[in-house]
Amino acid sequence: MSDLLFTGGTIITVDTHHPRAEALLCRDRRIVAVGDQASVAAAARPNRQVIDLAGRALLPGFNDGHIHALNFGIQELFIPLDGLSKGEIVDRLREHESTLGPGEFLFGSSWDYPSCPDPDIRDLDRAFPDRPVFLIQFSGHGGWVNTAALRRLRITPTRASWGMGGAEMDEEGRFTGILREPWAQPRVRWMQIKRLLDRHALREALVAAFARLPEHGITSVQDNTFFPWVINEIRAANRLGEQTARFSCWSMGEIGIADPWFGLKHFDPDWYSRGPAKFFWDGSFSARTAWLSQPYSDKPETRGAGTEAGRIERILRKAVRRRRQIAAHAIGDAAVAAYVEAFSRVRDLEGIRDLRFRIEHAQLIQADDIERIAELGMIVSAQPHAAAYPEKDLDLIGADRSSRAYPYRSLLDAGVPLAFGSDYPGESTYDPLYGIHLAVNMQSPQAISPEEAIAAYTLGSAYAEFRETEKGKLATGYLGDMVVLSADPTTIDPGSIKDILVEMTFVDGRRV
Incomplete structure (x- = not known):
């Protein structure tokens, strides 16, 4: 692997002894030099590849x-419900039900109380009397289900509590459809597994x-x-x-x-x-x-x-x-x-x-x-x-x-x-x-x-x-895990940090 020489921008090292640098040299997966432009360039081999930061910022890769991480793919299997009211949630679920086979669960995720303040088992029961419905609340620590789902999960008045969670019931002893800490319920956990x-x-x-x-x-x-x-x-x-x-x-x-x-x-x-x-x-x-x-x-x-x-x-x-x-x-x-x-x-x-x-x-x-x-x-x-x-x-x-x-x-x-x-x-x-x-x-x-x-x-x-002795800062001997940003987060207006772009990412000194 040829040398990788970064120059021409701001290098934020996260090293308290040398917080800023002008240039950085990466070789064979690791950083071999960090410092001023002249000394780092002198350490580079002739076949070096030069990356001109052009005023951008180089930082350690984010950890x-x-x-x-598995939810990057698995989350896409759930119907997204974020920001929807109760009526809108039911409408979206109806749009997707036709894609399911008989008896399959209808899964949704990311509903939340600000937009759906009064989730109720009766609304899901009216729309889906036979189809089990399981909707994960935004945090992942709550759920909204219908009666068909309670039956499939074998949640009954005598089996309504588990660990730190349980199925909520109203004053008359009827299920409300809200589950607390649903993943701790044995059958829900088995569905996940x-x-x-x-x-x-x-x-x-x-x-x-x-x-x-x-x-x-x-x-x-x-x-x-x-x-x-x-x-x-x-x-x-x-x-x-x-x-x-x-x-x-x-x-x-x-x-x-x-x-x-x-x-x-x-x-x-x-x-x-x-x-x-x-x-x-x-x-x-x-x-x-x-x-x-x-x-x-x-x-x-x-x-x-x-x-x-x-x-x-x-x-x-x-x-x-x-x-x-x-x-x-x-x-x-x-x-x-x-x-x-x-x-x-x-x-x-x-x-x-x-x-x-x-x-x-x-x-x-x-x-x-x-x-x-x-x-x-x-x-x-x-x-x-x-x-x-x-x-x-x-x-x-x-x-x-x-x-x-x-x-x-x-x-x-x-x-x-x-x-x-x-x-x-x-x-x-x-x-x-x-x-x-x-x-x-x-x-x-x-x-x-x-x-x-x-x-x-x-x-x-x-x-x-x-x-911490191998990654997390840009220092000699550390892994070549780095990110190039469009601007320096430490000098830009703080309100604009969220608008900074990631322009290049390197792992082991290799762009990914």
């Missing part, structure tokens, strides 16, 4: 610290992901892979030269056999590595299943629900014995508090800090818990894309808590390691520049600088997966 057993569907999903990630400058993802057989398809794509982004593959900790099974798979540490075990301590704001210390503002009869500190403590102890990192979903402040309390009980276990336990999302945290998180050495892996709907948060959790939500400024000031990702499709977009825009421009005391947001999306995410 999405929390994504569901069956879909992922289809090798053709898996391959199509990965092909879609590998095509779209480079378009947004994403060179690494930390993926909620969940099921071990998916590794086989990632490996096959790698062998065919189709893989355009590095994968950290997470197991589903909630399924006892999944993580040990992951341990039996063959991984390539450069391209598809074994990531943490994923657990869920609560749900989401919009489904009102995130566990809050105080009731929801628009639904004061509930605070959501979550996993108690005692159970979390047992899981942490087992993880330490097995030397396994945990990435735990905790959105509400009560869920975060339970996690922090459980960690504090096991803080003296040998080697626990070396495992870099992660709090995923952490959208609301009590002030004293931020200090404890810093003291305990936990990582917060956050998704600024979740902050895209401040009006909805205002309705759900009120003005005071909304002003303290997404506490990036407080976390960084306390010294907490911060990683950024998207949680796509749990959030509507996976564009890192849009996430950076939100973190910088949120109308809140928790906004951070462009430099800090870029660091969270690169070096911070690399730290969360133990790869």
Whole structure:
């Protein structure tokens, strides 16, 4: 491979010792020189390929610290319902029903309460008395179903609860059609597993992901892979030269056999590595299943629900014995508090800090818990894309808590390691520049600088997966994972960050 010399633009290294450079040289997958134009050019071999940045910006490739990559393809199998009212949802479902065979589920996704505030089982029953209908709420932590679906899922009044979720019933004991945390219901989970057993569907999903990630400058993802057989398809794509982004593959900790099974798979540490075990301590704001210390503002009869500190403590102890990192979903402040309390009980276990336990999302945290998180050495892996709907948060959790939500400024000031990702499709977009825009421009005391947001999306995410010595910044010896942007996010008007274009993406020093 010939030398690749970048020059003529702004090079943002994310290296605190040398934050800016004039030129960069990549050779045989790795960066071999970064610095001033003359010295870097002198180190290049005669057959070098020169890329003139022409005033554009070169950054480390973005590392999405929390994504569901298979959903790039699988999501397309669901009827999109975002932004639709109840009547519009029923009309769209009717348009698609004719494509289904007898007894097949009618699946839809991304409906939400702002546009459909009163979902009701009776509306679906009138339109589809015999066809099972299953509609996933925007966050993925809620569902809207009809009676035919309840029958197929064997949800009855005596089987209406599961884990942190359940099927809601009205005051007269009738089902409303709303499911909380539906994926924890055994038959719903089995439907998900069956879909992922289809090798053709898996391959199509990965092909879609590998095509779209480079378009947004994403060179690494930390993926909620969940099921071990998916590794086989990632490996096959790698062998065919189709893989355009590095994968950290997470197991589903909630399924006892999944993580040990992951341990039996063959991984390539450069391209598809074994990531943490994923657990869920609560749900989401919009489904009102995130566990809050105080009731929801628009639904004061509930605070959501979550996993108690005692159970979390047992899981942490087992993880330490097995030397396994945990990435735990905790959105509400009560869920975060339970996690922090459980960690504090096991803080003296040998080697626990070396495992870099992660709090995923952490959208609301009590002030004293931020200090404890810093003291305990936990990582917060956050998704600024979740902050895209401040009006909805205002309705759900009120003005005071909304002003303290997404506490990036407080976390960084306390010294907490911060990683950024998207949680796509749990959030509507996976564009890192849009996430950076939100973190910088949120109308809140928790906004951070462009430099800090870029660091969270690169070096911070690399730290969360133990790869901060190989990627996440542009420095000698680091992997040649880079992105060329149309403008410098640190000097452009902050309101225009979201409009910056990704013009080139490189992985291993190769354009993808």
